[in-house]
Amino acid sequence: MSEMFPPPQLLLSLDALRDRALGAESLNALAFSMANDLYALLRFHQALVFAQHGEQMELLCISGLARPTEDSPYLVWLRRASRWLATQVPDAQPRWLPREDLNLPEDIAEGWSEWWPTGLWCIPLHDRQGQRLGLILFLLDEAPAPSTEGLLQGVFLTWAHCWAAFGKRRTLRFWRPSRRQTLVVLALLAVLLLVPVRQTALAPAEVVSRNAQVISSPIDGVIARMLVRPNQAVEVGTPLFALDETTLRSRAEVLAKEVAVADAELMAASQRAFDNPQSKGELAVLNGTARQRRAELAAVQVQLARTTVLSPRAGVAVYSDPNDWLGKPVVTGERILQVADPSQPGMRIQLPVADAIALDAGAEVALFLTAYPLSPLHGKILETSYEARPGEDGVASYRLLASVEDAPEHARLGLHGTAKLYGGRVLLGYYLLRRPLAAARAWTGW
Numbered sequence: 001m002s003e004m005f006p007p008p009q010l011l012l013s014l015d016a017l018r019d020r021a022l023g024a025e026s027l028n029a030l031a032f033s034m035a036n037d038l039y040a041l042l043r044f045h046q047a048l049v050f051a052q053h054g055e056q057m058e059l060l061c062i063s064g065l066a067r068p069t070e071d072s073p074y075l076v077w078l079r080r081a082s083r084w085l086a087t088q089v090p091d092a093q094p095r096w097l098p099r100e101d102l103n104l105p106e107d108i109a110e111g112w113s114e115w116w117p118t119g120l121w122c123i124p125l126h127d128r129q130g131q132r133l134g135l136i137l138f139l140l141d142e143a144p145a146p147s148t149e150g151l152l153q154g155v156f157l158t159w160a161h162c163w164a165a166f167g168k169r170r171t172l173r174f175w176r177p178s179r180r181q182t183l184v185v186l187a188l189l190a191v192l193l194l195v196p197v198r199q200t201a202l203a204p205a206e207v208v209s210r211n212a213q214v215i216s217s218p219i220d221g222v223i224a225r226m227l228v229r230p231n232q233a234v235e236v237g238t239p240l241f242a243l244d245e246t247t248l249r250s251r252a253e254v255l256a257k258e259v260a261v262a263d264a265e266l267m268a269a270s271q272r273a274f275d276n277p278q279s280k281g282e283l284a285v286l287n288g289t290a291r292q293r294r295a296e297l298a299a300v301q302v303q304l305a306r307t308t309v310l311s312p313r314a315g316v317a318v319y320s321d322p323n324d325w326l327g328k329p330v331v332t333g334e335r336i337l338q339v340a341d342p343s344q345p346g347m348r349i350q351l352p353v354a355d356a357i358a359l360d361a362g363a364e365v366a367l368f369l370t371a372y373p374l375s376p377l378h379g380k381i382l383e384t385s386y387e388a389r390p391g392e393d394g395v396a397s398y399r400l401l402a403s404v405e406d407a408p409e410h411a412r413l414g415l416h417g418t419a420k421l422y423g424g425r426v427l428l429g430y431y432l433l434r435r436p437l438a439a440a441r442a443w444t445g446w
Contacts (some may be wrong), residue, residue, distance in 0.1 A: 006223035059080035077111040127164040193429030205419035209340030226322035255297040262290035349400040369417035
């Protein structure tokens, strides 16, 4: 009688297997339990858990490992072998597959002899409707005993029940329009594409003065002092910046001494000319040398007078930071700052080539300042550049200048924002498909 009943310890172990399956929180956790928990009873070489999706087999777990993610040669071979093995287990009954009794394909036979033992115990799992959920493979050296298969039948049913519970999804019913409704919607969309809309474009912009004068360096030198602050109001004759005078003053002192020497030599030659007729020929040479030294001294003195640059007009000094210029060497004509008239603000717009639309002089512009987003500036385009040039950000853009209507108080020079440019009216379909059509034509060459 004792041989007819399994040991109590084995029954407790089977109950523990069912409890772990029922307590699994996800399909991956259930697959890990199926691949590892029967090792104490079956002593398999390896256990594999596959989920079946139509004709495809997804590897969920390998005994002793978490979910595999590497495309190793073994896993690549497993994808082919699992699809073939699924065809060898057509029903819901577990099946023992010894290698010598199977007509293995050549590619599968080579991998079997390298990685798998002599036989497989295949356990198919199905739901209540008879649809296959997955397949469990136990790699064994010999077939399991019939008593072992009978004891594990309840565990397999529990696994299938839990797997089916994880596989349930709430089905949502979507509204499916009829053919007539579909045609009506398509007709409405076609009509909407023919609605005329105004073409617009967005571009970065800055508030500048339409009446500004560039102040450049009058001579070569080094900036010694910036005499005005950025955005400081200046009048006519206000000192703007000063160049270093050290080199010029040293040159002036040397030339002054050379002038004195030349005058002394000329004076001595004049006195000798009364007694020595030969000294009269030297007077012309010495007189020319003295005039040359005076001309050089006068030129240096003129340059000294130009080291302090004065404002030629009233306005506001526009430049970045005094520290950017102090001690910086400059050349003649190099731009230092601007004197701008704040009473005549304008918009300087950089329109990227990719966003360019047809714009004529007089087109409307709205500038939304970053500092005042609720108070846009309105104006009209005054001029546009003939060709696009790369800006500071490296993007090829057209340069546009627009006016600012009514000159509001918050239209301060130097403020940045986004300008919205208004072009002519076009169809909504063209408005939406303009850039895709341009990209398609550039790509296809049509």
